[in-house]
Amino acid sequence: MSATPAPTRAEAAALDAADGLASFRDRFLLDDGGPIYLDGHSLGRLPRATIERIGRTVVDEWGRGLVRSWGSEWIDLPRTVGDRLAATVLGARSGEVLVADSTSVNLYKLARAALDADPSGRRVIVTDRANFPTDRYILEGLGEVRFVDDDPDASAIASATSAGDVALVSLSLVAYRSGALLDLTGITAIARAAGAMTLWDLSHAAGAVPIDLEGAGVDLAVGCTYKYLNAGPGAPAFLYVRQDQQGRLVQPIRGWFGAAAQFAMGPVYEPADGIDRFAVGTPPVLGLVAVDEGVGVIAEAGIEALRRKSLALTDLVITLADQHLAPLGFDVGTPRAHHQRGSHVALRHPQAWRLCRALIEDLGVVPDFREPDVIRFGLTAVNTRFVDAWDAVDRLRRAADERAFERFPVERTRVT
Amino acid sequence: MSATPAPTRAEAAALDAADGLASFRDRFLLDDGGPIYLDGHSLGRLPRATIERIGRTVVDEWGRGLVRSWGSEWIDLPRTVGDRLAATVLGARSGEVLVADSTSVNLYKLARAALDADPSGRRVIVTDRANFPTDRYILEGLGEVRFVDDDPDASAIASATSAGDVALVSLSLVAYRSGALLDLTGITAIARAAGAMTLWDLSHAAGAVPIDLEGAGVDLAVGCTYKYLNAGPGAPAFLYVRQDQQGRLVQPIRGWFGAAAQFAMGPVYEPADGIDRFAVGTPPVLGLVAVDEGVGVIAEAGIEALRRKSLALTDLVITLADQHLAPLGFDVGTPRAHHQRGSHVALRHPQAWRLCRALIEDLGVVPDFREPDVIRFGLTAVNTRFVDAWDAVDRLRRAADERAFERFPVERTRVT
Numbered sequence: 074m075s076a077t078p079a080p081t082r083a084e085a086a087a088l089d090a091a092d093g094l095a096s097f098r099d100r101f102l103l104d105d106g107g108p109i110y111l112d113g114h115s116l117g118r119l120p121r122a123t124i125e126r127i128g129r130t131v132v133d134e135w136g137r138g139l140v141r142s143w144g145s146e147w148i149d150l151p152r153t154v155g156d157r158l159a160a161t162v163l164g165a166r167s168g169e170v171l172v173a174d175s176t177s178v179n180l181y182k183l184a185r186a187a188l189d190a191d192p193s194g195r196r197v198i199v200t201d202r203a204n205f206p207t208d209r210y211i212l213e214g215l216g217e218v219r220f221v222d223d224d225p226d227a228s229a230i231a232s233a234t235s236a237g238d239v240a241l242v243s244l245s246l247v248a249y250r251s252g253a254l255l256d257l258t259g260i261t262a263i264a265r266a267a268g269a270m271t272l273w274d275l276s277h278a279a280g281a282v283p284i285d286l287e288g289a290g291v292d293l294a295v296g297c298t299y300k301y302l303n304a305g306p307g308a309p310a311f312l313y314v315r316q317d318q319q320g321r322l323v324q325p326i327r328g329w330f331g332a333a334a335q336f337a338m339g340p341v342y343e344p345a346d347g348i349d350r351f352a353v354g355t356p357p358v359l360g361l362v363a364v365d366e367g368v369g370v371i372a373e374a375g376i377e378a379l380r381r382k383s384l385a386l387t388d389l390v391i392t393l394a395d396q397h398l399a400p401l402g403f404d405v406g407t408p409r410a411h412h413q414r415g416s417h418v419a420l421r422h423p424q425a426w427r428l429c430r431a432l433i434e435d436l437g438v439v440p441d442f443r444e445p446d447v448i449r450f451g452l453t454a455v456n457t458r459f460v461d462a463w464d465a466v467d468r469l470r471r472a473a474d475e476r477a478f479e480r481f482p483v484e485r486t487r488v489t
Numbered sequence: 490m491s492a493t494p495a496p497t498r499a500e501a502a503a504l505d506a507a508d509g510l511a512s513f514r515d516r517f518l519l520d521d522g523g524p525i526y527l528d529g530h531s532l533g534r535l536p537r538a539t540i541e542r543i544g545r546t547v548v549d550e551w552g553r554g555l556v557r558s559w560g561s562e563w564i565d566l567p568r569t570v571g572d573r574l575a576a577t578v579l580g581a582r583s584g585e586v587l588v589a590d591s592t593s594v595n596l597y598k599l600a601r602a603a604l605d606a607d608p609s610g611r612r613v614i615v616t617d618r619a620n621f622p623t624d625r626y627i628l629e630g631l632g633e634v635r636f637v638d639d640d641p642d643a644s645a646i647a648s649a650t651s652a653g654d655v656a657l658v659s660l661s662l663v664a665y666r667s668g669a670l671l672d673l674t675g676i677t678a679i680a681r682a683a684g685a686m687t688l689w690d691l692s693h694a695a696g697a698v699p700i701d702l703e704g705a706g707v708d709l710a711v712g713c714t715y716k717y718l719n720a721g722p723g724a725p726a727f728l729y730v731r732q733d734q735q736g737r738l739v740q741p742i743r744g745w746f747g748a749a750a751q752f753a754m755g756p757v758y759e760p761a762d763g764i765d766r767f768a769v770g771t772p773p774v775l776g777l778v779a780v781d782e783g784v785g786v787i788a789e790a791g792i793e794a795l796r797r798k799s800l801a802l803t804d805l806v807i808t809l810a811d812q813h814l815a816p817l818g819f820d821v822g823t824p825r826a827h828h829q830r831g832s833h834v835a836l837r838h839p840q841a842w843r844l845c846r847a848l849i850e851d852l853g854v855v856p857d858f859r860e861p862d863v864i865r866f867g868l869t870a871v872n873t874r875f876v877d878a879w880d881a882v883d884r885l886r887r888a889a890d891e892r893a894f895e896r897f898p899v900e901r902t903r904v905t
Contacts, residue, residue: 102552112556119552124544127775131543135721136518136535140528140855147722175770177744178594202756207745207770210758214743299771305551306563307773327630328593329623336901338860340618342626354591354623355715358722359543359775439556444754485752 079396080389085463088389094382097374098456101303108437109461109468114277114417114451115441117303123366130362150361151309151352157365158311161372162302163275163294164285165313171348172298172364173356176276176310177207179295180243182324182351183312184215187241187270187293190322195240199233199269201225205249208274212243224248224408227259234267242269246284247277247415250443252387252407254282254415258289265290270318276300279311280371281416281453283380292318301416301453303367308360312351319347328353371455379454383416386452386462390418393466398422401473406447417451419443420469426485427478428469435477436468444485495812496805501879504805510798513790514872517719524853525877525884530693530833530867531857533719539782546778566777567768573781574727577788578718579691579710580701581729587764588714588780589772592692592726593623595711596659598740598767599728600631603657603686603709606738611656615649615685617641621665624690628659640664640824643675650683658685662700663693663831666859668803668823670698670831674705681706686734692716695727696787697832697869699796708734717832717869719783724776728767735763744769787871795870799832802868802878806834809882814838817889822863833867835859836885842901843894844885851893852884860901 080088089095101118110118134142155170163170173179188196196216200209203223212218219239221229230242242264247254257273264271272293278284280301286294294313298304314322323344329335330352333343344350371379387407394405398420406419422428429442441449448469452462472478496504505511517534526534550558571586579586589595604612612632616625619639628634635655637645646658658680663670673689680687688709694700696717702710710729714720730738739760745751746768749759760766787795803823810821814836822835838844845858857865864885868878888894 102548104553107553110555116551116556116559118555119547124547124552127543127547128540131535131540131721132518135532136540137520137523139526139534140532140857141849143532143722174590174594175744177746177770178590178742181742181744181769205745206748206751206754206758207743209756210743210745210748213758214741297771305547305775306559307771307775307777309773310770325630326594326597327623327626328591328597329621329626330593332622332626335622336860338622340625342622342629353597354593354726355713355723357724357773357776359779360723360773363775433557441556444752 077392079393080463082460082463085389085459088385088459092382094374094378094454097370098458100370101456108439109465111438111440111450111452111457111465113453113457114300114449116306117300117367117453118456119305120303120366120370122369123305123363126362126366127359130359147356147358150358151356152348154361154365154368155311155348157372158368162279162284162368162376163313164287166287166316168348169316170311170313171351172309172311172361173352174310176274176295176297177211179310179312180208180272180274181211182326183272183293183295183314184212184241184243186322186324187272188216191240195238197239198241198243199230199239200243203248203250204245205274205276208243208245216240224251224253224255227256227263230260231263234264234269237268239267239269241272243272243274245274245277247282249277250447251419252415252417254413257284257291261289261291277415281379281383283376286313291315298364298367302364302371304360304364308363309357314348314351319350324351326353330354330356374455382454383452384411384414386454386457386459387414387416387418389459389462390450390452390466393463394420397466397470398473401470403473416453417449420448420450421446422448422473424478427481427483428472430481431472431478432469436472438465438468440465493808495809496879498876498879501805501875504801504875508798510790510794510870513786514874516786517872524855525881527854527856527866527868527873527881529869529873530716530865532722533716533783533869534872535721536719536782536786538785539721539779542778542782543775546775563772563774566774567772568764570777570781570784571727571764573788574784578695578700578784578792579729580703582703582732584764585732586727586729587767588725588727588777589768590726592690592711592713593627595726595728596624596688596690597627598742599688599709599711599730600628600657600659602738602740603688604632605741607656611654613655615646615655615658616660619664619666620661621690621692624659624661632656640667640669640671643672643679646676647679650680650685653684655683655685657688659688659690661690661693663698665693666863667835668831668833670694670829673700673707677705677707693831697795697799699792702729707731714780714783718780718787720776720780724779725773730764730767735766740767742769746770746772790871798870799868800827800830802870802873802875803830803832803834805875805878806866806868806882809879810834810836813882813886814889817886819889832869833865836864836866837862838864838889840894843897843899844888846897847888847894848885852888854881854884856881
């Protein structure tokens with residue numbers, strides 16, 4: 074589709090040589106001879122600082138400090154790590170973000186709190202058909218879901234909310250399959266004008282694209298930390314509640330960590346003031362320190378610089394795909410406009426599953442697969458080189474061209 | 490109260506010399522010159538094996554294996570660690586226990602599922618006034634709670650359920666404050682006879698007292714792993730659903746990890762078969778491997794042997810308290826009958842808060858405090874010596890006798 078010739082490998086190498094973020098690659102554990110890793114949008118790499126931090130937390134704080142570390146080190150982590158995330162990644166204010174539970178549990182808590190607080194008892198929630206399964210499933214368990222088409226723009230949301238019967242608009246800022254980036258500001262404004270609250274899932278966006286929750290007037294958000302924030306497998310998620318909404322929302326899971334005067338252990342539940350009321354159980358300390366380190370690396374690199382490199386990487390993959398993959402039956406499923414693109418590229422092909430197996434098992438590239446026909450190339454700017462992207466496209470081209478995928482069965486095995 | 494003279498320190502040392510579990514102390518990181526640690530009922534000590542296991546999980550599985558470790562190492566952990574817990578600690582069968590989320594979130598999921606499945610739509614939940622705050626708060630958020638007095642026996646539950654209007658009886662097997670051990674079998678049978686389901690919180694029991702969920706006919710249970718199971722700060726909790734109840738219960742938080750054909754990511758939520766349907770979000774891998782190691786040590790020591798030593802330790806503390814502390818205004822708040830006693834001893838005193846501060850800050854003993862007047866001495870059999878218990882009582886006696894507590898303010902500071 075593009076008339077420009079695609080860059081050569083030497084040109085990709087020149088981009089790496091000029092990359093101001095190149096040194097950040099050394100902040101991560103890199104396995105010499107390991108595969109080209111393009112799945113950081115599923116599980117981000119291990120920051121070297123995290124190894125040391127977890128070791129210290131385990132041996133010094135838990136092993137030697139024992140229960141005393143709750144008072145001195147641990148009990149504030151959900152808020153302090155949340156504040157760091159707020160300031161450096163989310164465009165939120167201190168006291169608006171908490172790191173706790175999983176994205177799914179947080180989505181449940183906030184969506185339910187929003188519905189329960191709806192002034193006219195409305196139960197309609199707007200989301201899109203391509204939203205991540207956990208979002209769709211949880212929202213359908215809570216209210217009456219009105220689906221709009223994939224990757225909606227503000228006008229689609231305007232139509233869906235025009236009757237004034239919508240309590241909540243809940244969307245993913247970056248779509249997990251297509252990689253489309255939605256219009257945070259425009260959609261939030263439209264929802265507010267229609268009298269609906271907004272609850273954004275930032276899982277595929279946080280650490281990858283600039284986010285200004287305060288500027289956009291977002292009410293609520295959740296997201297995960299083990300993708301672009303590199304906090305490790307199953308690390309705790311975050312939740313955001315805008316300050317002026319905190320007092321009117323009460324979440325459904327009345328755990329002791331969300332109670333006022335927690336250690337008074339009184340007879341009646343009273344929600345804590347502020348963001349603390351959205352906590353539930355005992356904070357997962359090992360996960361929290363890993364979030365702290367992961368966010369620290371991203372914050373130091375800076376979201377704006379990461380975004381510039383991410384767009385250059387996805388541009389490269391899209392240009393190469395147009396030139397080398399399109400003739401082999403591939404289709405780019407990710408929007409081409411920068412303002413509509415996250416940090417992974419969806420490459421669609423009828424044999425996507427088998428091609429993905431060939432890349433992983435034979436060709437030293439780790440992308441991932443999403444039903445029914447998508448190979449996702451995650452381009453995590455903080456530690457992915459332009460030559461990695463170039464080589465990965467090249468190997469995918471060869472796998473398709475030489476039909477290297479044919480030795481793999483069509484049947485899916487369990488993937489993550 | 491006891492006529493027998495309390496043991497001397499030499500007699501306590503003789504008990505240690507004869508202790509068949511003494512060598513298990515070396516399985517834990519022990520800090521030479523550190524305090525006598527009697528707070529393992531709040532945060533258990535660090536098993537040495539956990540240091541190595543977490544290091545391997547972080548560096549080899551996350552750092553080098555990256556997303557591939559989900560398929561090969563991680564995705565089954567909630568069930569495999571649950572199975573280990575079921576077989577060695579809980580008296581449950583394979584496929585009945587899942588390690589996930591926090592105790593509070595699990596309690597919410599199971600209590601809500603039980604109420605939602607009640608055949609006649611009953612909403613009454615019976616619990617006791619002394620139950621742990623998170624239990625009381627969460628249950629009150631879900632149904633109409635009928636409170637019975639502290640530490641109820643089967644007849645108290647029989648009275649509370651006699652009208653046949655109770656959907657759920659939810660109690661803690663070992664009371665967090667008094668240390669009372671309830672009658673699991675008797676109460677469960679009474680509840681069942683009244684047509685109510687049972688949901689036990691095993692947080693202060695798992696790893697400390699023998700539990701036979703299958704034998705007692707328990708429907709549902711939850712519990713924490715960072716106390717007597719030594720899995721570390723904020724490690725994930727467990728939930729138990731008896732096999733024949735799994736099919737009829739659907740939990741409210743419809744996360745993707747609880748969905749059938751999770752990675753098909755289909756349009757409609759359908760709960761997974763079996764215990765998997767009680768999962769929600771991405772499993773917290775670092776916490777899960779710590780649970781695995783913590784349970785492993787307890788399983789190897791054996792619950793019956795741990796229970797025998799635990800009773801000998803709590804006997805020792807109670808006998809010493811009767812002789813040396815009662816004259817100084819202390820009162821033992823823990824039941825004296827073995828079948829009614831968990832693994833910590835509650836020592837009540839009007840100056841409990843200040844005495845606790847004196848023990849921690851001046852006298853090298855770490856117990857904990859619970860409002861309004863309880864010092865808890867946790868006797869974790871796997872790594873506490875009889876001389877530790879003896880010395881701790883002796884130092885508490887001195888603190889009270891010499892009024893060492895008077896330099897500490899009456900006002901509470903934040904504690905955990």
